[in-house]
Amino acid sequence: YVSFSVDIVAYVCKMATVEIRLKKANKVYREGDVLRGVVVINNKNDLQHQGVTLFMEGSVSLQLSAKSVGLFEAFYNSLKPIQLLDYNLELVKQGKIPGGGTEIPFEFPLKPKQGKSLYETYHGVFVNIQYILRCEVRRSLLAKDLMKQQEFIVEYKDPSKSQGLEKSPVEFRVSPDSLENVKEREAVPKFHVTGHLDSASCMITEPLTGELTVKHSAIAIKSIELQLVRVETCGCAEGYAKDATEIQNIQIAEGDVCRDLAIPIHMIFPRLFTCPTLATNNFKVEFEINVVIVLQDDHLITENFPIKLTRF
Numbered sequence: 554y555v556s557f558s559v560d561i562v563a564y565v566c567k568m569a570t571v572e573i574r575l576k577k578a579n580k581v582y583r584e585g586d587v588l589r590g591v592v593v594i595n596n597k598n599d600l601q602h603q604g605v606t607l608f609m610e611g612s613v614s615l616q617l618s619a620k621s622v623g624l625f626e627a628f629y630n631s632l633k634p635i636q637l638l639d640y641n642l643e644l645v646k647q648g649k650i651p652g653g654g655t656e657i658p659f660e661f662p663l664k665p666k667q668g669k670s671l672y673e674t675y676h677g678v679f680v681n682i683q684y685i686l687r688c689e690v691r692r693s694l695l696a697k698d699l700m701k702q703q704e705f706i707v708e709y710k711d712p713s714k715s716q717g718l719e720k721s722p723v724e725f726r727v728s729p730d731s732l733e734n735v736k737e738r739e740a741v742p743k744f745h746v747t748g749h750l751d752s753a754s755c756m757i758t759e760p761l762t763g764e765l766t767v768k769h770s771a772i773a774i775k776s777i778e779l780q781l782v783r784v785e786t787c788g789c790a791e792g793y794a795k796d797a798t799e800i801q802n803i804q805i806a807e808g809d810v811c812r813d814l815a816i817p818i819h820m821i822f823p824r825l826f827t828c829p830t831l832a833t834n835n836f837k838v839e840f841e842i843n844v845v846i847v848l849q850d851d852h853l854i855t856e857n858f859p860i861k862l863t864r865f
Contacts (some may be wrong), residue, residue: 573607573686573703580703583710584671588661592688593642593701598652603691605645609661611638611684611707615787615836618796619677621762635835637669638684661686663707666732673864674706675828676761678798679785680836682828709829709864718863722754723763723834727856728847742852749819751844754861761860763818765844767810773849777806777821780843783827787836797841800826809849818844818848822862830861 575590580590592607594600613635629650644657665671675682684707690699727746729738755761767774781800786793801823806816820842831838840862846854 568598569594569600569690569699569703571690571699573688573701575686575703575705580705581708582663582705583708584663584665585710586663588663588686588705589659590656590686591656594650594655594657594690594705596652596655599747600650600652600690601693602645602647602650603693604643604647605657605689605862606641606643606689607659607661608641608687608689609638609684610636610687611665611671612636612682613836614681614683616679616681619792630816635669637665637671637682638663644688649689653774653826671707672831673708673828674704674825675831675838676825677783677785677838679787679794679796680725680838696712706825708774711865716755718754718865720753721754721789723750723753723858725749725844725856725858727844732854742848742850743769744846744848744853744854745769746846746856748844750858750860751787755822756823757829757862757864758793761818761820761822764815765805765818766815767812767846769812770809770848772852774806774846775808775849775851776804776847777816778845778847779805779818780845781803781820781822781827782838782841782843784841785837786839800840827862 559864573590574591574593575588592605615632617632640661642659642661672682674684683704685702685704687702688700690700725748729741729743732741734740746765747767747768748763750761750763765777780802782797784795784797784798786795788794805818805819810816827840828838830840840860842858842860844856
């Protein structure tokens with residue numbers, strides 16, 4: 554009999570679902586906005602519960618790469634998640650939700666905890682900035698609680714009296730003499746590449762642009778690629794762990810390109826995997842561009858450019 558009762562409760566619980574619907578379809582919010590929406594509970598039969606609560610949470614999660622673990626014991630204390638938001642709202646007190654579909658409206662003002670700032674949403678490898686709404690429908694001991702979470706996106710507000718971004722063009726020339734970290738310079742084939750980036754300070758909503766020209770190459774070129782790299786730094790006063798990982802790689806030319814032909818550089822910054830350049834006491838998120846020229850003999854020629862991303 555007991556077994557039969559548990560099975561029935563589990564079945565009823567399985568039939569019930571929770572959904573969080575935000576009023577804004579794009580789920581993008583800025584500090585000071587109000588998150589409005591409804592929690593939708595669908596259940597076939599009446600649903601007994603101990604209360605329905607909605608949580609709004611925002612945090613920065615820091616993680617060490619495998620090579621950094623064990624280097625600094627102090628990191629383990631400083632790498633606890635940094636709470637930016639932590640609010641909860643009781644939507645329904647203990648009772649019974651009738652069968653069918655029930656919509657429970659909610660409103661949450663988006664403001665950080667005292668002494669904290671809201672950073673932009675960012676999905677990285679060792680640094681992760683995420684904001685979520687989490688709904689819990691608490692059940693009796695024999696029934697499983699119902700839970701649902703929904704991520705929303707935070708972007709910086711447009712600053713008043715914004716002066717606009719000042720462009721900082723970058724010219725570059727790449728030849729065997731300009732290369733660093735080369736053991737046998739004599740073994741490097743002769744080549745000469747010039748070009749420019751229109752600006753090393755970029756608005757995240759606009760593409761990175763520029764040009765590249767191959768003046769001379771003694772060995773045929775196989776490919777020219779543009780690589781976007783995230784540089785994430787985690788740590789504290791005792792030391793820092795810095796790791797660079799690739800976000801995306803696009804090919805801007807294939808084969809042995811014509812000499813003295815301007816090849817356009819054009820890259821769009823992917824949403825969520827990039828954010829405005831960020832530096833705090835516990836972590837940094839920075840970005841770099843690599844121009845990579847692959848020769849037919851598989852020599853790799855790489856030119857690195859730190860870039861600064863901003864929202865406005």
